[in-house]
Amino acid sequence: MPTPENAQIADRFAELIRQSQDKLSPAEQRVVSFIDRNRAAALAQSASQLAADIGTSNATVVRAVQNLGFKGLAELRRLIATDIDRQPSSTENMRRTLAQVGESSELAATLVLESHLKALQALQEPDARTRLNQAVSCFASSERIVILGIGRAGPIASYVAVMFGRIGRRARAFTASGAGLADDLLDLRRGDVLVLLANGNPYKEAVTAIRQARLVGIQVVLVTESETSKIARRSDIVVPAPRGRTEHVSLHGTTMCVMEALVTGLAACDRDRTLLELDRFEDLRTQLGGRDYVE
Template identity: 35%
Template sequence: MNQASSFAELVASRSPNLSRTEHRVARYFAENLHQILVHTAIELANAIGTSDASIIRTARALGFEGLDGMRRAIADEFSAQLTLPERLSRTILKNAGDLEQALEKTLTAQAEAISTLRSTLDAQSFRAIVHALTGAREIVVFGVGPTSAMTQYFCTQLGRLGLSGRALTSTGLSLADELLPLRAGDVVFIMAYSRVYRELSVLLNHAQALGLQTVLVTDSLERELAGRVTRVVTVPRGRADDFSLHSATLAFLETLLVGLATLMPEKTVASLDQLNRLRADLAGQAMTLPLTQSVTSDPRHGDTSP
């Protein structure tokens, strides 16, 4: 990135040659990289309290042809992020055993990420996504690596609402078997970050060939994939030093679940009633009784300990 190893270092190296306004804008850039990826020059100007011309001028003063060039450089930086063990090691070293510092940084980063989500997700987009999911034959949720845990969680909760959710979490050739059952009427819900890896590209191509609606949840791929998906929701991953946090993504998933339940209350209640009946059948008589000593010690109930 213009001989600098990071955007922050680039800003620091160019600061002596920037005007006062450019320095203020550049500092905002360095502290809000995700905002640059998702907002226009006018939106950034309004957030900073300057003009869109100052936004473009600052990008050029930093050595880029314009705002788009700066966005590409920032996206490339996200793509070259450290591995999880490396990020954890750096975070541990920075906190130097200070648990209060770790607590404050992490909670602040999570709050900021959710605050950003509130500013990037508008009611119209949210409504469109909820309606698309309720009308799907099947909701196919894609997420690999650490994101696969959220994928499974989201699918479980969709099932409890009476919707059909299926997780795509495989990589390599195994993904082909998970893609094969895709059919017309399905909605593909994708959580992907940093780069367009092969599995993601194949999924998008296959979904497009079937004419399926696609929803992309990402922190940095909005512009790169905008023409290949139906809708994009930018959900920032919070950062506590070098450790990525997913609290905003989980908040968005649970907001969708509440929206789905709000849109189809009768179906949701019927499904939850059925879930409770199945639980009662599995638990037997003990399901209706408190787990007291008299219950757990009674041989007629068997062992009801966890």
């Protein structure tokens, strides 16, 4: 088995896990799976902290790390930190993904589906469910929901704003970048809640939006795969949304699932209001000629 220092593959940690499966006991597999799902968080946790989060012993964590081929947790952290710091481009990520699947469209589809399945399984964890519920409660007590999504997250933000509107909640999507976002941020007001769709290192739009939210005095809900980022530390509620395997093409299906879960959860908080607004929507759609448009 290659050592952590010289394993030259797209997702080195994932490959080490794959190669070591037969050596890992069920308890050790749980440890490795948890670290794999929470790589950024693992950088800041000791073996005893990981053991407490996973519900196992400190010795099991140490054995699991060593059976992956590392001398200790510090060596594992160096590998994960190196991968996170690299920040590969979209082209590099796609190149790695295509190198793994070759010319097989079936393998490519399987890779995407398995990545989403793994991400959705992570959302079944009690902590993730708790954060989802916290976000719904925050939305329920707000007067308006503002969703900030830049770049590829922009269409998701726009779609979710429409869905919140259909269940009777005032909502707006902020999708402008750079100086163009200034006019939008001026519209933030007390009674709003700001939802950020953001991953990775802080970018100026997110940082500025959080700063403006603090000036106005409103809560910030972050939907992200980077639960230990600087943006996460500045947010009130952090909802996990794993996007896919490290160093592979980024996937946004989980973000969409999380947001639709939040919309449906909010709808359930006030059933009568939701159904009344949907009846009004259907009536308006009928007046405008039925369903001759794309949903």
